[in-house]
Amino acid sequence: MSVTGIDLGSRTIKIIEMDGQQIVHHGLYDTVSFYRNCGIIAGGEMTVDLAGLGFKQGRVIATGYGKINVKIAGAQQIPEIQAHVFGALWQSGLKDFTLLDIGGQDTKVVQVREGQMVDFMTNDRCAASSGRYLENMASVLGISLEELSSFSEEAVELNATCAIFGETELIARIVEGHPVSHLAAGVNYSLYRRVSIMLKRLQSKSIILAGGGALNSALARIIARETGSEIYQLSQPQFNGAIGCCARA
Amino acid sequence: MSRVGFTTSIPVEVLLAAGRTPVDLNNVFINSASPQSMVDLAEEEGYPRNCCGWIKGLYATSLNYDMDALIAVMHGDCSNTQALMETLQLRKKKIIPFAFPFDRERVQLEAQVDKLMQFFEVEMEEVLKVRARLEKIRSLCREIDRMTWRDNLVSGQENHYYLLCSSDFNGNPDAFEAELQSFVEEAGKRRPIKEEVRLAYIGVPPIFTDLHQLLELMGARVVFNEVQRQFSMPMQSDDIIEQYLQYTYPYGAFARLEDIEEQLAIRDVQGVIHYTQTFCFRQIEDLIFRERLKIPFLTLEGDRPGKVDARSRMRLESFVSMLKK
Numbered sequence: 001m002s003v004t005g006i007d008l009g010s011r012t013i014k015i016i017e018m019d020g021q022q023i024v025h026h027g028l029y030d031t032v033s034f035y036r037n038c039g040i041i042a043g044g045e046m047t048v049d050l051a052g053l054g055f056k057q058g059r060v061i062a063t064g065y066g067k068i069n070v071k072i073a074g075a076q077q078i079p080e081i082q083a084h085v086f087g088a089l090w091q092s093g094l095k096d097f098t099l100l101d102i103g104g105q106d107t108k109v110v111q112v113r114e115g116q117m118v119d120f121m122t123n124d125r126c127a128a129s130s131g132r133y134l135e136n137m138a139s140v141l142g143i144s145l146e147e148l149s150s151f152s153e154e155a156v157e158l159n160a161t162c163a164i165f166g167e168t169e170l171i172a173r174i175v176e177g178h179p180v181s182h183l184a185a186g187v188n189y190s191l192y193r194r195v196s197i198m199l200k201r202l203q204s205k206s207i208i209l210a211g212g213g214a215l216n217s218a219l220a221r222i223i224a225r226e227t228g229s230e231i232y233q234l235s236q237p238q239f240n241g242a243i244g245c246c247a248r249a
Numbered sequence: 250m251s252r253v254g255f256t257t258s259i260p261v262e263v264l265l266a267a268g269r270t271p272v273d274l275n276n277v278f279i280n281s282a283s284p285q286s287m288v289d290l291a292e293e294e295g296y297p298r299n300c301c302g303w304i305k306g307l308y309a310t311s312l313n314y315d316m317d318a319l320i321a322v323m324h325g326d327c328s329n330t331q332a333l334m335e336t337l338q339l340r341k342k343k344i345i346p347f348a349f350p351f352d353r354e355r356v357q358l359e360a361q362v363d364k365l366m367q368f369f370e371v372e373m374e375e376v377l378k379v380r381a382r383l384e385k386i387r388s389l390c391r392e393i394d395r396m397t398w399r400d401n402l403v404s405g406q407e408n409h410y411y412l413l414c415s416s417d418f419n420g421n422p423d424a425f426e427a428e429l430q431s432f433v434e435e436a437g438k439r440r441p442i443k444e445e446v447r448l449a450y451i452g453v454p455p456i457f458t459d460l461h462q463l464l465e466l467m468g469a470r471v472v473f474n475e476v477q478r479q480f481s482m483p484m485q486s487d488d489i490i491e492q493y494l495q496y497t498y499p500y501g502a503f504a505r506l507e508d509i510e511e512q513l514a515i516r517d518v519q520g521v522i523h524y525t526q527t528f529c530f531r532q533i534e535d536l537i538f539r540e541r542l543k544i545p546f547l548t549l550e551g552d553r554p555g556k557v558d559a560r561s562r563m564r565l566e567s568f569v570s571m572l573k574k
Contacts (some may be wrong), residue, residue, distance in 0.1 A: 065559055081567035106560060117571050119545070122564055 002056045005245025006048070006072060007083065008064035011104025011131060011212070014239050017055045018246040026239055027053055031104075045073040061245035065105075078248055080241065081110055085117050087244030088208045091234045098204040098229070100195060101240065102213020104131045109198035121198040129194035131212045133163045137187040140170050141180055145215075148184045152218035152225075156186035166190065188218040192226065199227060208232045210240040255320040256307055256330055258416050258480055259347050260362050260493055262379040265422065267369035269317070273417035277314060278306035279456065284554035294336075301528050302456050302553055304329045311337050318343040320365075325349025325499025328530065349499030359490050380489050386422055389429040390415050390481035396433070398472040398516045401441040405450070405471030406461035407432070412477035413454055444470035446572045447517060451475040451509055451538065452524035452531065456551040460524075463557050467569045473516050475509055502534040506541055513544065519572045520545040522565075527552035545572060 002024065007014040013034045017025040029038070038053065039046040050057050060075040063083035071077065088099045089112070099110040107129045110120040123129040138148040156178050158169050166187075173183055191213075199207065207229045209220055214237030224231045234240055252270045254277075255261075264271045278284055284306055291305035292298060304327070311319055311333075321334040323346045334344050345368055350357035366376065393411050397403040411429060418425040446469035450461075453476055461471055479498045486492040497504045513521070521544050525532045535548050547568040549561055557565070 065563065079566040079570045080563050082570050116574055117567075120567055120571070122560070124550070 002058050003246045003249040004050060004055050004058060004060045005083075005242040005247075005249075006060065006062040006064070006075065007080075007239075007241035007245065008062060008072075009104055009241070010065050010106075012238070013064075014242040015050075015053065015055060016239050016242040016246055018243070018249075023236075023243070023246075025055055026236075026242075027055070028238065039072075045071045047073045059249060061249055063241055063245055078245060081108055081117065081120055083241045083244035083248065084108065084210060085110055085112055085244065086247045087240035087242070088112070088210060088234070089115055090243055090247035091236065091240065092208055092232050094206055094208065094232065096204060097206040097208050097232065098199060098202050099208045099210060100199065100214075100223075101211040102129070102131055102191075102195070102209070102216075102219075103211045106130050107195055107198075107211075107213070109195065109202050111202040111204060119202055121202060123194065123198070129191055130163075133166060133191060134187065134213065134216065136163060136167060137170055138184075140167055141174075141183055141187075143180065143184065148187060149216040149218050151181045151184035152188055152221045153185055154182045155189035156182050158186045158190040185218065188216065189222055191216075191219060192222045196226065199223070199229075203227070204229065206230045206232050208234060210234055210237045212238050214238075252314075252316040252420070253318050253320060254311060254314060254316045255322070255347075255417075256333070257322045257326040258496070258498065259320050259322060260365060260376075260489060261417060262376045262383065262489060263362065263365045263369055263371060265379045265383075266371040266375040269369065270420045271417040272314070272316060272420055274307050274310050274314065274319070275303060275454070276414065276417065276419075278303070278310040279454075279458070279554060281310070284456075288553060296336075299528055301327070301329055301526050302551075303327075303453075303526060304333050306554065308333055308336060311342060312340060318345055320345045320347050322499070323348050324351065349493070351501070353494055353500045353504065355490055355494060358493060362490065362493070376489060380492075383418075383422065386418060386426045386429065387415065387482050389426065389433060391483055392433055393429065393436075394478060394481070394483070396436055401443075401472075402436045402439045404442065404461070404465060405448070405474070406465065407436070408471065409450075409454070409461050409474045409477055412474055412481045415481040442470060444468060446470070446519050446569055447472050448569075448572075449473040449475070449509070449513055449516065449518045449521045450524065451505075451521060453526060453529075455524050455549075456526060456554050457557045457561075458554065459556050460549075463562065464565065464569065467566060468573065469569045471522075472518060473512050475505070475512070478512075479508070502537045506538065509538075509542065513542070518544070520547065520568060522547050522549050522568070524549045524551060526550075 002019045005016045013029045015027045039048045062072045062075040063078050063080050084101050095115045097112050101108045107123040111118050138145050156173050220231050252272050253264050254272045254274045261271045287309035288305045290309040296305045397408040448469050448471045450471045484495040497508045539546050
């Protein structure tokens with residue numbers, strides 16, 4: 001039987017359709033356009049035209065930020081962190097790990113033992129340790145996210161107490177004449193420092209990276225170097241929550 | 250009866266003995282038609298954005314609220330109260346400072362209560378008479394608390410509401426007593442609540458308006474509201490000074506911890522939510538509670554008045570679902 005999982009993220013919406021243990025279809029949509037084009041909201045519920053997007057209109061499980069304000073009609077709702085844990089268990093096959101999910105607007109660290117979530121933390125309210133921070137900083141540097149993701153050496157010092165201060169600080173470093181590679185490494189390193197407090201408190205021998213932030217390979221290298229933990233890269237990090245919805249079914 | 254406001258619990262017996270109506274300004278602020286507009290007003294006057302929402306709310310409430318004087322707790326609550334008092338002085342408000350001694354020292358507290366009695370021109374005898382009268386109300390509060398954790402007849406929200414209101418008895422002890430009485434009777438007839446998760450709530454009352462209800466929708470019930478319970482003066486004491494020495498809230502994290510640990514031991518909770526206000530010094534104390542309380546622990550931060558925000562809701566949901574297993 002096929003199941004569709006929807007992760008209503010702050011930056012992108014991820015949809016996965018699974019048939020048994022096989023992913024048969026997936027889609028990634030910009031959140032703003034998705035709400036505008038794909039859903040009809042009536043009485044606090046959103047009807048999504050899944051068939052129009054190429055998905056079967058069978059059993060649907062949803063998670064994510066969006067589900068708090070908008071319920072998807074006919075869908076079962078599950079807590080976001082739970083969905084991510086199910087996704088990581090399904091994708092990695094590991095039972096004991098720390099999951100680091102770097103999303104568009106927030107970051108979650110979850111400690112899992114024997115397949116069960118035992119503790120979790122999230123970043124404080126500011127977006128400095130999220131994907132949004134990386135996007136902003138890449139745009140200040142005039143490079144793509146992919147390019148930003150390739151630098152992890154000789155990082156310039158950035159404190160980045162918040163996403164906005166971070167930008168100001170970065171500009172100050174640019175005018176000091178540092179090369180882009182060191183500046184980009186500084187951005188990645190500052191993101192690591194923000195999450196390191198949580199990783200330290202909820203440490204494990206294996207760290208699984210998920211969310212859009214997991215696509216940042218420089219960050220993975222920094223985490224491996226600094227924590228000494230083994231880094232497990234999921235094959236579909238951005239779809240982890242949506243996969244978790246299906247895996248839960 | 251003329252009204253006297255206060256910024257956090259003070260020996261309210263003195264005000265009642267003087268025939269004044271006590272008003273906990275926190276309750277006036279959070280129950281006003283638009284608490285957010287109070288915060289906005291304080292910001293328009295120049296209060297910084299990175300300053301506690303309660304202080305801003307108290308400031309705006311004090312400006313507009315009809316009262317004779319305001320008792321500002323300068324020590325034992327929050328250091329921002331000093332600037333709150335000063336900015337209200339600037340607006341020609343009458344301020345009476347009060348301080349709980351940091352080291353919980355009897356003689357110093359006595360002096361503070363004496364000063365308050367002199368200001369309101371009342372004798373100890375009259376104050377003690379009021380205390381004896383209030384004891385009936387406070388024992389009803391204790392009954393509601395027991396009906397929450399022991400008998401499982403009272404919701405976390407109801408517990409929160411009644412204990413919170415015991416700080417000023419809604420300005421009218423007789424009416425409040427009647428309200429408590431009829432609630433106890435009504436709740437006594439209920440069937441016990443069967444929740445999936447029992448929680449403790451520690452820290453100052455939330456600036457969120459729907460936290461307890463939201464937790465109940467998630468299948469969790471708060472069976473311990475730490476500071477709200479303290480407002481009801483739950484400890485037995487021989488005299489009024491001892492009563493306000495036993496009251497834990499003004500005496501720091503360790504005084505509170507002792508009470509929290511004692512209550513957690515008897516209330517059978519699976520997790521603790523520690524609420525702190527954004528920009529509050531108590532966010533630092535979080536590490537003390539987190540280290541000392543050996544129980545699943547969620548730190549919840551609230552900034553502006555209103556419903557629980559999406560992010561906090563996600564965290565609460567995850568915490569409750571983790572404890573359900």
